[in-house]
Structure formats: C-alpha cells, structure tokens
Amino acid sequence: MKKRNRNGEIWDFEHEMPVVAGAGDVILGLDGGTTSTVCICMPIIPFSDSPSDPPPVLARAVAGCSNHNSVGEAAARETLEKVMADALLKSGSNRSAVRAVCLAVSGVNHPTDQQRILNWLRYIFPSHVGLYVQNDAVAALASGTMGKLHGCVLIAGTGTIAYGFTEDGREARAAGAGPILGDWGSGYGIAAQALTAVIKAHDGRGLETMLTSSILETLGLSSPDELIGWTYADPSWARIAALVPVVVSCAEAGDDVANRILYDSVHDLASSVKAVVQRLGLCGEDGKHSFPLVMVGGVLEANKRWDIGKEVIRCISKYYPGTIAIRPKVEPAVGAALLAWNFFMKESLRGNLS
Amino acid sequence: MKKRNRNGEIWDFEHEMPVVAGAGDVILGLDGGTTSTVCICMPIIPFSDSPSDPPPVLARAVAGCSNHNSVGEAAARETLEKVMADALLKSGSNRSAVRAVCLAVSGVNHPTDQQRILNWLRYIFPSHVGLYVQNDAVAALASGTMGKLHGCVLIAGTGTIAYGFTEDGREARAAGAGPILGDWGSGYGIAAQALTAVIKAHDGRGLETMLTSSILETLGLSSPDELIGWTYADPSWARIAALVPVVVSCAEAGDDVANRILYDSVHDLASSVKAVVQRLGLCGEDGKHSFPLVMVGGVLEANKRWDIGKEVIRCISKYYPGTIAIRPKVEPAVGAALLAWNFFMKESLRGNLS
Known part of the structure; x- marks a missing residue:
C-alpha cells in the first residue's frame, strides 16, 4: 500500500x-x-x-x-x-x-x-x-x-445528548447542542446552575445555600465575588462540570437549592429522551412497546443516595412502561x-x- | 515630568x-x-x-x-x-x-x-x-x-449588572457575573434563550416558534442543526447578543415563545434592581422613599411596541413607588x-x- x-x-x-x-x-x-x-x-x-x-x-x-x-x-x-x-x-x-x-x-x-x-x-x-x-x-x-x-441512548457527562434509532433505520436526536444552546441537564449545566445559585444568594436574588461554602472550599476561594474571576479564567466546560460531585453531596446533605438543581436536571434529561422516543414512536402506538434505553456518562452513574440515572429511568418508565434501561458493560x-x-x-x- | x-x-x-x-x-x-x-x-x-x-x-x-x-x-x-x-x-x-x-x-x-x-x-x-x-x-x-x-443603576446591554449606593457611601451590586453565572436578563441571555428555543422546538422538546424562521433567515442558515456550528464558531458574547432585535420583533408579532423570553428578562432585570434596593434600604423603612434608578444599555431602550426598560420600571415601581427612573442624557x-x-x-x- x-x-x-x-x-x-x-x-x-x-x-x-x-x-x-x-x-x-x-x-x-x-x-x-x-x-x-x-x-x-x-x-x-x-x-x-x-x-x-x-x-x-x-x-x-x-x-x-x-x-x-x-x-x-x-x-x-x-x-x-x-x-x-x-x-x-x-x-x-x-x-x-x-x-x-x-x-x-x-x-x-x-x-x-x-x-x-x-x-x-x-x-x-x-x-x-x-x-x-x-x-x-x-x-x-x-x-x-x-x-x-435500535432504541435510545442518553449520554450525560460534561455535555448531554439523547439519540435514537428505529429498527427500520429512522433516527432522531435531542439536545447535544452544547452549554449555550440549552443542554441544562449535563454535568456542565448542573455545575453552572450551582455556581449561579451561589452568586444569586450572595447578591440577595436567591436563597441561601450550602453550595456557597462547599464550592468555595473546593476551589480554595474566600468569597463568591472571586467565583467570577475563577469561572472566566479558563473556559473549559469540563473544568466547570467537575463540580457536579459537590452539588450531589450538598443535595444528599439536604440542601434545597442543590436538590432543586438535580431534580431540574432529571427533568431536562428525561425530556430529551421523551422527545426522541415520541418522534420515533419507539414505544409503539399503545405506548407500551419495549425498547432499550442505554444510559452513559458520569452524571448518570450511581452516587451514595442521589442517583440521577435512576431518577431519569423512573421518570421515563412512568410514561413508557416498556423502557428497558441498560448500563453498558463495554x-x-x-x-x-x-x-x-x-x-x-x-x-x-x-x-x-x- | x-x-x-x-x-x-x-x-x-x-x-x-x-x-x-x-x-x-x-x-x-x-x-x-x-x-x-x-x-x-x-x-x-x-x-x-x-x-x-x-x-x-x-x-x-x-x-x-x-x-x-x-x-x-x-x-x-x-x-x-x-x-x-x-x-x-x-x-x-x-x-x-x-x-x-x-x-x-x-x-x-x-x-x-x-x-x-x-x-x-x-x-x-x-x-x-x-x-x-x-x-x-x-x-x-x-x-x-x-x-x-446615590441610587441604583441598571445596565443591560450585552451583559447586565445592577449597582447601587446609599448617600452615606454603602454600596451593593447584583448580577454582572457574566453569561455562565446567571445574567439571564442581558442581551446575551435573551438571545441565548431564543437560540435554545429554536433548538428545543426542532428537537421536539419545546413549542414551535416564529424565532426559528426569523433567526435562521437573519443568520443565513438553512436548518436549526446549523445553529450549533454557528454558535460555537465564535465565542464572542456580543455576536450572540446582536440577535436581541430579532427576538423583540417576534414578540411584537405575537410569538408566545419570544414574549415569554422577554417577560422572563424583565423579571430577571427587575430582581437584580430589587436585590440592590433591598440590601441598601434605598426605599426607606416604609418602602416609599424616593431614589434614582438610572437605566443604561441597548436592551433597555424603547422599541416600537415592546419596551423592556419601561416594563422593568413598571415592575420596580409596583414595589417601590418612590422610584425615579432616569435615562441619562450623557x-x-x-x-x-x-x-x-x-x-x-x-x-x-x-x-x-x-
């Protein structure tokens, strides 16, 4: 050659x-x-x-x-x-x-x-x-x-996308448009909303939250004002998404603001899956056909008590009882x-x- | 020297x-x-x-x-x-x-x-x-x-910030933390939400909207999928914020999604002002003291029918009847x-x- x-x-x-x-x-x-x-x-x-x-x-x-x-x-x-x-x-x-x-x-x-x-x-x-x-x-x-x-995949890591195929080769996607274009359920989205919640609490526009002390401590900063410089110093999405475990910990410790952010992300992720399932008719005309839902990415992995992936599956299964959730082994x-x-x-x- | x-x-x-x-x-x-x-x-x-x-x-x-x-x-x-x-x-x-x-x-x-x-x-x-x-x-x-x-200023151009001073020199601010940290009422915020609405409608996650045809035509694109490439090709905030007039036109033409985005921005901008006024007590103990509210930036300038600045003033004046709105001449x-x-x-x- x-x-x-x-x-x-x-x-x-x-x-x-x-x-x-x-x-x-x-x-x-x-x-x-x-x-x-x-x-x-x-x-x-x-x-x-x-x-x-x-x-x-x-x-x-x-x-x-x-x-x-x-x-x-x-x-x-x-x-x-x-x-x-x-x-x-x-x-x-x-x-x-x-x-x-x-x-x-x-x-x-x-x-x-x-x-x-x-x-x-x-x-x-x-x-x-x-x-x-x-x-x-x-x-x-x-x-x-x-x-x-065949079926639908939901990826939620730094970014998020839902993608699906029918057995006869039709395909559809939802989200996957990056942080500027509404991928709010992603790791980046969750972390950006947590940072925003800290700024809002500091400004007097939002509820006090445990996220303030937890995020400042994680980043080694002394005041929410310093978050602005930290955020724009490096525009990498993955760097911001790395704060997801802090948000999960605060939610597990009972913080209302952190819990609200995670429930919103569950809702957003589920709505991407629903859009794909609906457009492709993966659930059949009666809404009960079975189809695989493959779950991939760090955000969907199990945590101690707050399991975002499990909540998304629960939410989808309510609409589509034929959902077969799969966490890939390869x-x-x-x-x-x-x-x-x-x-x-x-x-x-x-x-x-x- | x-x-x-x-x-x-x-x-x-x-x-x-x-x-x-x-x-x-x-x-x-x-x-x-x-x-x-x-x-x-x-x-x-x-x-x-x-x-x-x-x-x-x-x-x-x-x-x-x-x-x-x-x-x-x-x-x-x-x-x-x-x-x-x-x-x-x-x-x-x-x-x-x-x-x-x-x-x-x-x-x-x-x-x-x-x-x-x-x-x-x-x-x-x-x-x-x-x-x-x-x-x-x-x-x-x-x-x-x-x-x-003395008083409060609200700036809403590409970005947004509310900043205030009492006569005895105390100061406070709200927002001004950039697009990642929740400045949703800004020109950038309005336009990013409009772009998101187009993607969501295309995905089947959101309502159909006139924003789709208007924005695609303005940008010379043929499909919402192409918005992803357009958005990330140049990360300038001002480039995205330049779409605000398209959103205002769609709202004026009766589009529900565009109207919702503008009302949300009014709410966000007003909440920044309220946070500053409240923290500084600019409205006095009875809430009725008069104070200047200076309005600056392209987003707050009057349009044909949809006047974001006027709506923000209306919203603030309901809470604080002593608000004296000023549009600076210099x-x-x-x-x-x-x-x-x-x-x-x-x-x-x-x-x-x-």
Missing part, C-alpha cells in the same frame, strides 16, 4: 514490522470525545456468527481530544490517524488487514461534517474498506445493544467497533445477494 | 507641544467596556460651583476594548494609556494639568482588581493627582445623577469625569479642613 497521507511517518511501522501470518482481518472502532479518543481493534468474525459477549478485543489505544470544534481540524485528524496506527501496531496488524472502520466523534452534527471526515478517511484506506462516520452518541448506543441500532469504542462489524456485514450480505 | 512608563512614545507629544498658557487644570473620565473605551477630558470647575448641565467637555477620545479579562492586562493598559494621551492631546493639554482621573472599567469585581489598576495608574501620574478606579456601572450611575453616588465616560470631579472636591475640602 502506498503512503497516502501527509503524516507518512505515522504508518512507517507497516514497512518495519510485517503482519504476523494468519493474523486475519480486523475492524477498527473509534470513540472520539472532547476529553480523549479511544480506538479498539477487533478481529473480524466469520459471516454466520454474532459477536460474542464480551466482544473479542485485539488492542486498545488512547489519545487526546479529536473534536474538530474544539482543537481544529488538522489536530483532530492527526490524533485520529495516530490512535488508529497505534491500535493496529499493538495488535500486530496493519492497514492491509482492515476491512471496516467506524469513527464515532463528537461534533458531528450535520451531513457535511460526516462527508468531510469520510473524504479524509478515504485518503488513508483503500476503496474496499468500509468507512462509517457517526456522532459519538451512536457508538454509545451500540455499546449497550451489542451493535444493534466502552463506546467497542460499540463503534461492533457498529463497523454490523455495517460491514450488511454491505457484504447485500453484495452477495446482488 | 519624567517619562515613567514603558510606552514612552505615547507621551512624546508633551515635549513637542507645550501646554497653551492658561488652559487650566483638567480631569479625565474613562469608561472602559468590552467593546470600546471612551476618555473624556473636562476642565476643573472652581470649588464653589456645581458641574453645569450639560457638563463642559474639552475633548473626547475613543479606543478599543480595555477589559483585562477579555484582552489581557498588557493590552488593556496600553489601550487605556493611549486613550488618555489622545484626549489630553486633543484638548491641547498634558499630564501636568491633570488633577484627577476616574477609570471606570468592566471586569473590576474585587478590591484586588482595583488596587492592581491603581498601582499602575500611579506609575503614570504623580502623587498629587487623585486616582479613582471603579466598576463601569458606577460611571453609568453617575451619568444619570450628574456625578452623585455617556458613562462623562459620568466618570463627574465622579473624578466629586471625589477630588471631597478630598480637597477634607484637606482644607484638616
């Missing part, structure tokens, strides 16, 4: 280390988030088989941020290319063994984003390799459904690899039938 | 152009905002007089942003120094004629901010010059009260100059008495 990319040195190992004979064909699954990027290399499974549980993983590689909105396109591409090369090298394989790649990245909000990334991937892999670009939420869904695109990058496997199988079958 | 600053060339004109004999002593007032910085040079008025209405202005100079949180300290300092030199040059004066300077800048939220700027100003002006550093809201108040620090930089004059007079009188 010719070197097709500018960063030729990334692929130098392909010449230096020939593939182990019989290593077989592989697929790559990538989960590219705002914090880190994970690439999974999986063996390709013979046509008749379903992926085993847990799916076989040949190698796993990790790199930094690959959200082009955050680090720019050139840096995002280099990160993605490096992490793929790293995973192939670790698995004793190389590009000639790759049959399919699924790249699930945050910041893919529009078909033009998808096409731009596909064009660039095609520059690295020859035309017989199946290439699939998805929003990272799709890989998160697949991580809970073993690669099947990471989203494995979901992406399973997706690549499924897409590739479908296309191969279609090829065989035609 | 020796050159005391690094940017010596800024003051070169002082050697090249001697002061016109008898030009007299002057004061400088500066209003440093996130968009621009204005410096006013006023003649100093004999001790017994009050400033005339309108106050006499010798020169006016304009420069760019001087908010150190936004452009960094070095750039902010250079802008402030240049705009002062420019105003003095235009008035045919120089630093030796300056008796007092009031620098009112946004981003002064803490006594340490104030002290840092004072230390640096002292490097430019000798010790007999009165130097005063204030939050820019204080100059806005003074622009409506002809330099008297700009905040003139307010800063009047403040410099007042501070300087007080210190001179104190000096004469002691």
